[in-house]
Amino acid sequence: MKVLKFGGSSVANAANMNKVIEIVQESIQKDKTVLVVSALGGVTDALLQAGAQASVGNDAYKEALKELEQKHLDTVRALLPIQQQSATLSLVKQHFNELENICDGVSLLRELSGRTKDRIVSFGELLSSLIISAKLQTLHADLQWVDARQLVVTDSAFGNAAVDFEATNENIAAYFRANQHQLYVVPGFIAADQQKNTTTVGRGGSDYTGAIFAAALNAAVLEIWTDVSGMMTADPRVVQNAKPINHISYQEAMELSHFGAKIIYPPTIQPVMSRNIPVWVKNTFAPKAYGTLIEQVLTANGNDFIRGISSINNIALLSLEGTGMVGVPGFSKRLFEALANEQVNVILITQSSSEHSICVAINDANAIVAKRSIDQAFNHELRSGLLEPVKVEQGLSVVAVVGEKMKSQPGVSGKMFGALGRNGINVRAIAQGSSEKNISAVLSSADVKKAINVLHEEFFETTYKQLNLFIAGTGNVGGKLLAQIHKQLVYLKDQLRLQIHVTGLANSKKILFNEDGIDLENWKVLLADAAPGSIHDFVKRIREKNLRNSVFVDVTANEEVAGVYEQLLEKSVAVVACNKIAASSSYERYLHLKSLSRQYNAPFLFETNVGAGLPVIGTLNDLLRSGDQVNRIQAVLSGTLNFVFNHYNGTKSFASVVRQAQEEGYTEPDPRLDLGGTDVMRKIMILAREAGQQLEMKDITNNAFLPASCFNGSVEDFYNEMEKQEPHFKALYNEAASRNCKLKFVASYEHGKAAVGLQHIPAESDFYHLYGKDNLVLFFTERYPEQPLVIKGAGAGADVTASGVFADMIRAGRV
CATH class of the missing domain: 3.30.2130.10 (VC0802-like)
Known part of the structure; x- marks a missing residue:
């Protein structure tokens, strides 16, 4: 004997019912079968609503009942041959006449008791089971329709009645001894109390009915047919990569169903578990799929100790x-x-x-x-x-x-x-x-x-970890970063088990989101067509989405963007900043951001604040974490200034060399931040702070070389003024050349003091042979007292800066 239970989605309409009948026909060729069915999809809720409307005198219940009647009549006409419809159509009409009379009484009394409510909702299962029986009879199945109310005995707790198993088991056993058919069709969900009043055994109770019959008959298996292929490791509507569970124990199934897994009604397990009857959850619409087999305790293998x-x-x-x-x-x-x-x-x-x-x-x-x-x-x-x-x-x-x-x-x-x-x-x-x-x-x-x-x-996802990136800034560095991410997607997934989703993009005017990942081949077009929005709108959406493993990447030089880091860290969103403004803001804020990072387990990484893609801050942190102490730092930290002084020899104007550096992407958007020393001041201050020194911008000595008049007006005014000041720049160059020195803008930190300024560099200096846009950092520490630890390489440029941001992004994602 097998018991097959089909849910509301499986019997929602005639097309679905035909799938049910195919499965049932296959079953009865091999075994005697009990078929338990739910009401047509959505009918139970509609009946409850109609009863509620009637109880407050709302005549809308009459129209609702007409619609339900028509739904069942249409199902009969679509399911049965035309010559064999009349008896079933008449039966449907009779039931709806009775149902309408009950609701009329509710409307007159303005009262809907639990007893009456159970009577109203019982019509759903009664009608669906009678319609399916009629169809199977046209196929000459050897069947008997069984009114569950005649066999399943409960108390009078209407709406969620408790089953009297002793009386119920006796009734079912006696009935099946007295009747010998290959198929029995039973309405689920409904039962009756000792006074023969209709009761129901709880929403989802058709599963329970199936279990009650399976246990009473000591069936070989209880099959629960639904619209999904068994139980899943999580709700697939919530977890994109939820996996099917092929085998699960009774106890595990009960726990999962109790805590919200809707595949099976929680009380279903107990009756079959006591008889050691397997429960097989199957998909009506994919009957060949394995589904989930629920049985006694299974041995966990490998990492499957979590079901x-x-x-x-x-x-x-x-x-x-x-x-x-x-x-x-x-x-x-x-x-x-x-x-x-x-x-x-x-x-x-x-x-x-x-x-x-x-x-x-x-x-x-x-x-x-x-x-x-x-x-x-x-x-x-x-x-x-x-x-x-x-x-x-x-x-x-x-x-x-x-x-x-x-x-x-x-x-x-x-x-x-x-x-x-x-x-x-x-x-x-x-x-x-x-x-x-x-x-x-x-x-x-x-x-x-x-x-x-x-x-x-x-x-469960041992293959990869998903990283959700939100990138602010899509200019030169941002564009290079997106290209690098796109190129490395497969490598990161295969080698580092990281699946990268660029979930959000923002520029100064538009914001773009896609939880499945923005198409990186087409991001420019998508962003251009995106909704307008500010950085605050962008952050608000990030917080609302509340996605796991989120990383905010700031590749701007914008103060407003740097001002939102706290809001992100407080939501455990990691922050990767190319933007130097936050780390070089007040010392109090710098410490606060660090504190938030620790408190909310959200990395705050800003390697590219100093040296672009060079591992300057990372190396410094490694020294300190390993117990070393930094005594002195000397560095050329501006790729822009190094480029400028390496290319300026008096044959071309200083202004033209600076313009070339800007055109090649080495300068800040406003080159005065570089040439005035502000950018280098920020960098040495960040290094000093990372070394443990409390330092503010006002504490740093700046031996500036740029005439004060160059800071007036716009960027274009700045270039015009530099052309006028060409004699000043040529004099600086000539003085250094006369001493066989080169000009380098050097930052230094020692004994808690920091300074930046233009220096004459002799040939024996480490800084002398520093070409192009290279940076050079010398760490003099307890372990490196005389021969410093040296970090040298390209310290400017969109590609190397993007690669440094990329590296921080990966570090944040692997925490």
């Missing part, structure tokens, strides 16, 4: 605490009695070992009545100050990691909460049963999607 991740939304957390709880026997009993008296179901419990506090998670809809009942139960303690008033937190969800074999695998909890913490997901409460089949965490509903994806990636 799935599930969640329940609309949760409220009630917290009760106070000294009046400590060591008081029966305290918890009083709390749970208060909730039970109001029919409030407790989803999760956690209590501190000191007994000073206890909190319970319940359905959000019950929060008010639950608080009132607890306040009444502990009125004396609350008035005397032994307890604090009940705290109610709403807008929460429970996320559960489920696996039968977790107890034999160390570190699961650490892995779970470590992954959540790294992504800035705050856990409000934790519960783990002594059986260790599940670890549950209460968190903000706003974080649920992110949390489930983070945990799924941690436990």
Whole structure:
């Protein structure tokens, strides 16, 4: 004997019903079969709504019933041969006449009791099962339609009645002994109490009906046919890479279904588990797919000690605490009695070992009545100050990691909460049963999607980690960065197990988002066609999206962009900054950004602030982390100035050489930041700060070489003024040349002091043979006291700067 149950989507219309009938026909060729069916898709909700409308005197219920009647009549006409329709059409009309009479009575009385509501919704399963029976009869199947209300006995808790298994099992066994057919068609969901009143066994109860019949008949298997190919490691609507679960234990299936997995109704498992009857979840629309087989405990292999991740939304957390709880026997009993008296179901419990506090998670809809009942139960303690008033937190969800074999695998909890913490997901409460089949965490509903994806990636996606990039700035460096990312996508996925999604792009006018990743071959066109928006709009969307492994990349030189870092770090979004403004702002803000980075587990990386793609800051940090101490730094830190002084020899005007440097992409948008020394001041200050020195811009000595008149007006005015000041620049060059020296703009840091300025560099200096746009940094430390640690290479240019940003981005993603 096999029991096959088909859900509402499987019997939603005639086309779907024909698929059901094909599966049933194949089954009855081999085994006696019980077919349990749900109502046509959407019918149960429509019936409940019609009853509710009738109860308040809203005549809209009449039109709703007509639409439902027409839906069933259309199904009959589409499903049955025309010569064999009349009897079934008449049966449908009779049932709807009865249903309309019931609703008319509800409308007259303005009352909808639980008993009447159960009677109304029962018509859905009755009609669908009768229609399918009629179709199978036209195919000459040896079948019997069975009214579940005649066999399944429950109490009178209408809406969610409890089954009397002793009476039910006896009824079913006796009925099947007395009737010998190859197929039995049974309406799911419905039953009857001792007084023969129609009851229902809970929403989703058709699964339960199937389990009840399977257990009573000791069936070989219970097949649950639905519209998905079995249970998944997570909700595929939330997790793009959710995987099918081929095999799962009864206990794991119950845990997952309890915590929100909608594939199977939670009470379904218990009757079949007691008889060791396998449950096979299959897809009506892909019958050859394996699905999920639920049976006794399975042995975990490799990393499959976690079976799935599930969640329940609309949760409220009630917290009760106070000294009046400590060591008081029966305290918890009083709390749970208060909730039970109001029919409030407790989803999760956690209590501190000191007994000073206890909190319970319940359905959000019950929060008010639950608080009132607890306040009444502990009125004396609350008035005397032994307890604090009940705290109610709403807008929460429970996320559960489920696996039968977790107890034999160390570190699961650490892995779970470590992954959540790294992504800035705050856990409000934790519960783990002594059986260790599940670890549950209460968190903000706003974080649920992110949390489930983070945990799924941690436990199931061993092949790669997805990185969501939000890039501000699509100019010269930004464009090079996007090209480099595009080129390296396959390499990063294959070699570093990183799947890069450029999820957001912004320039000064437009913002563009795509959670599946922006097409990097076509990003310019897409951004040009995108919606207008500011950097603040961009950041707001990033925060709202709340995606895992998010990295914000600033490749601008814009102060407004640098001002948003705090908002991102506070949401655990890593910040990679080419922009020097933040790290060179006030020392207080610099420390604050560093502190936020640590507090929210969000890297704040700015390697390209000094030396473009050269590993200057990284090397400095490595020295300090390994216990070294920096005594002195000497450096040529401006690729722009080095380029200019390497190319200026008095034969071409100084202004023309600077213009060439700007055209080749080596200068800041305003070259005066380079030539005036401001950019170099920022860089040496950042290095000093990273070395542990408290330093502000005002503390740095700037021996400037640019005449003050060059700072007036626009950038073009600046070039014009430099042309006028050509004698000044030629004099600087000639003086150095007369001493067989070169001009270099050098930054230095020693004994807590920093200075920048133009210097004459003799031939024996490390700086003398520094060509093109190269930078050179000399670290004199305790370990390198006389022969410094030297870092040398290109310190300017879009390509090398982009590559430095890219490297920081990868570092942030691999934390």
